[in-house]
Amino acid sequence: MPLDEQLPTHTEVEGVRIDVRHWIGGRRVAGASTFADISPIDETEIAQVHAGTATEVDAAVAAAREAFPAWAAMPVAERSAILRRVAEGVEARVEELARVETRDNGSLLRSHRRGVMPRVAMNFRFFADYAEQLAHPDMEVRGHRERISYDPAGVVAIITPWNAPLMLATWRIGPALAAGNTVVLKPPEWAPLTASLLADIMAEAGVPDGVFNVVQGTGTEAGAPLSAHPGINRLSFTGSVPTAGRVAAAAAPNIVPLSFELGGKSPLVVFEDCDLDLAVNLTVEQFDNAGQVCLGAFRVLVADSIAAEFTERVLEKAKQVVQGDPRDEATDISALVSRVHFDRVRGFVERAIEGGARPILGGGPNEELGGLFFRPTILVDAKPGSEILTEEVFGPVLTIQTFSDEEEAVAMANDTRFGLAATLVTGDPDRAERVSARLNAGTVWVNCFFVRDLGAPFGGNGRSGIGREGGIWSFDFYTDVKNTVFAPAGWTVAGSEEGSDG
Structure with a gap:
């Protein structure tokens, strides 16, 4: 036949x-x-x-x-x-x-x-x-x-x-x-x-x-x-x-x-002189497509002088993210693509928590929805150099770290083998020029995200x-x-x- x-x-x-x-x-x-x-x-x-x-x-x-x-x-x-x-x-x-x-x-x-x-x-x-x-x-x-x-x-x-x-x-x-x-x-x-x-x-x-x-x-x-x-x-x-x-x-x-x-392990750098509403919105936007975005800025670096307020407001907004069936207009994020990938993302988070990172949001599967739905997750207190800060998770998992000054912010942002993208939030035009020039990334967004003309170059540095x-x-x-x-x-x-x- x-x-x-x-x-x-x-x-x-x-x-x-x-x-x-x-x-x-x-x-x-x-x-x-x-x-x-x-x-x-x-x-x-x-x-x-x-x-x-x-x-x-x-x-x-x-x-x-x-x-x-x-x-x-x-x-x-x-x-x-x-x-x-x-x-x-x-x-x-x-x-x-x-x-x-x-x-x-x-x-x-x-x-x-x-x-x-x-x-x-x-x-x-x-x-x-x-x-x-x-x-x-x-x-x-x-x-x-x-x-x-x-x-x-x-x-x-x-x-x-x-x-x-x-x-x-x-x-x-x-x-x-x-x-x-x-x-x-x-x-x-x-x-x-x-x-x-x-x-x-x-x-x-x-x-x-x-x-x-x-x-x-x-x-x-x-x-x-x-x-x-x-x-x-x-x-x-x-x-x-x-x-x-x-x-x-x-x-x-x-x-x-x-x-x-x-892949990427892109930073989102938030300075104390930023528009805080914008910084919060850009941070929560990283949960788009359940974090399955190569350009996503999942390493959030925030000035320590505003870290407490910033984190509180990010948590408040992230809790409003609706997870569910992607065919529903009200849904903001859906499931991970496969059982294999779901288990991979869960493994990253579990190992991070075992290593001392603390979940302040999510941290595991969405038990109410079951299946391949993984809760939007935010981790703090991850140890420098740990896997969750250095490897691409490709899921709805953000880490928040703090920095004391511009020099430390740039060093932390560039502390990665990847170099696909970076996002910078600041209200100081001079700082925007100065810091963006020092970031190791194929694309740098300043006070915006995911904006690019098809005529512009796109690609990554390093790995x-x-x-x-x-x-x-x-x-x-x-x-x-x-x-x-x-x-x-x-x-x-x-x-x-x-x-x-x-």
Whole structure:
């Protein structure tokens, strides 16, 4: 019996019919087995998704390589027009995408409707527009003209996480396709369903067969052979530091350029001259998405002169955070994504308490809701250098520490192997300039949080990643930047008697 008849081909989630097979070369392809997709809301199975292996990865890379020459040669205006149709397709299905992703990864439905899915559409539209304007002025040296161009690199492998699967995937897919590359996407096994819906949208928008491919599966069975595949030309990975190490090792023999967005242990530095209402609001905002946000500022550092009042007000506001079903408009935070991750977060908190940290809010599972709901937690008195202060928890867990002066605040903020982001709250413009310049982070927010234009660079220092994406930085990565040097008109000999570089 054909595989398509042996295994389920579709599932229905929140009234949306979804094909659970791979998308390779412009058609649905069955796998030899499936894996269970479990909703974190109630830990029920919502799909049996076809599991990819090296076989499907080989097929997807081959399809992408076959499609690459025509897509790369297509005039940029035509490529961009297709990607704008993809954006329109996303916008037409925002409600469906929002409902499916909420059920799949447990994030708030209201956030998906109002922010996340519209941003998915923006990822395509922004980079489509940017590609049409992409240019570098000619340079001149000793009468020679140097032309800088951006050539498509080839096949781009994109491996994405579960905390914002569609938004984070399209943040890479958009510029990769706009630059003229073809793509093989490996979505997260804990939240794979919206990637399949995106494949449908791509096809409806007229994306040629093989330009966009989706291979579902685990990191071991699908991610590893994709990372190691000799047919890929770029690799973008978002996830944990340990997994990044394995991905880099797999890609290294093929000398594949990498872009990594990894973990964080970001500080939120609150000075005594701050707007205290703002500082409190920014602190409690870190519980967004149940703390499953790489950019979250979970190490709260506050001036000791205002620490008591600040902490009291943070507690008062945090107690108003509503935890529950993410499909309810009244809910502020929902469940953690899986049982494995829930146990990991709980282990961090339990070890911190055993080591002397004191919970002043939460500290464990939400017994009233059960399942994968972990209470918003605030810990104080953690010992310097302890695990809870140095390792990424990726859950709704904040620590509060105090500092005595600006020098100590900067030292504490930078006392981390990570360097993804930092948030600074101060009422002194000079201090804002002075301290932000000294913070070791790819992004620093001053008196704000989570604000960034798609044209700005994004990435982390240290163990938070490799490279930058956004605007021109995306095209620097997803293209081969070429310099073509033209001799002055009328020259008939190669080179220059005046000397050359090289």
